[in-house]
Amino acid sequence: MHRISKYKGCLMKNEKVCILIVEDDMIIAANLSIQLTSLGYEVAGILPRGEEAIIHVKEHSPHILLLDINLKGALNGIDTARAIQKFKDIPIIYLTANSDDATFEKAKETQPKAFITKPFNKLSLQRTIALVVEQIKEDEESSQTTQDIEVLEDRIFVRHNGRMEKLLLEDILYIEADRNYCVLITSKIKHMLSCTLKVMEERLPKSSFIRVHRSFIINISKLDVLADGHLEIGRKVIPIGKSHKELLLSRIRTV
Incomplete structure (x- = not known):
């Protein structure tokens, strides 16, 4: 041996x-x-x-x-x-x-x-x-990189300029993947987070957030338009992945 x-x-x-x-x-x-x-x-x-x-x-x-x-x-x-x-x-x-x-x-x-x-x-x-x-x-x-993110019941703290800043979960519109990073979007600001979309999916409450595409997680309460192959939040057109469509539709029926 x-x-x-x-x-x-x-x-x-x-x-x-x-x-x-x-x-x-x-x-x-x-x-x-x-x-x-x-x-x-x-x-x-x-x-x-x-x-x-x-x-x-x-x-x-x-x-x-x-x-x-x-x-x-x-x-x-x-x-x-x-x-x-x-x-x-x-x-x-x-x-x-x-x-x-x-x-x-x-x-x-x-x-x-x-x-x-x-x-x-x-x-x-x-x-x-x-x-x-x-x-x-x-x-x-x-x-x-999850050390840069702290998720509580109704808010998320993200590290920015050396300090942890508060964002209310209800203010988040969607999150978009950018390789091993992701971009968190609100109506006022964008935050680049040093973690993957998969990490965010695991940490955000599933009652409010759902993955609709390999590159997008949305706040389901912010959904404005649902079409056959895409949805809209504000003026942002977001594609719906085939493997995510059924879960999205079932969630919308329960909202």
Whole structure:
């Protein structure tokens, strides 16, 4: 087994990404370890059983879990993921040689970041891990920026010019995504917030605010016009995403 290191779980700037390999085929596991090390990652360890992986994650918190779906023993990979997710939110990448639809659907329930099909090659491994690492960094940046926002029952405080300024929720017209930022619009001012639209969606009260498009959240009480493919608030025309339309219509009926 490889050297065991202790990690905090979060990914600090310039820190090596630490990956725990849980694979009962030692030839595959050793090959993975060599490939990951050559790509600049740190291998936290190689474990053949799900039970051992659970203990390891509790004690050491690696950044990523590279987990074989079809582990032998009392716990398969999916069972192991579920057990770990009860106490730790850790990104999971499944290793699988099984194309069975039922197994794939069960695995999806654990919300893995990716799947790597065996036999794998170095390029697919490299690209998959790089994409997952990028997702981790984006998620952590989003969670850190929520410190600039404080949402109370009827108001929101946003950091502006070094201080927290109050905005009443009833004054917000809509919020528009701008990459990893979003713009909060009232009738008088605009605020650029250093967080994603997803973060705002999670923090604002769902009784008043609803996502209507991948780039827009609206204050439903400010809705002026509802058309087939768009809505209007003031003079702003906002598109309605197909996946959001049904929820929007149901909410309007209850208002």
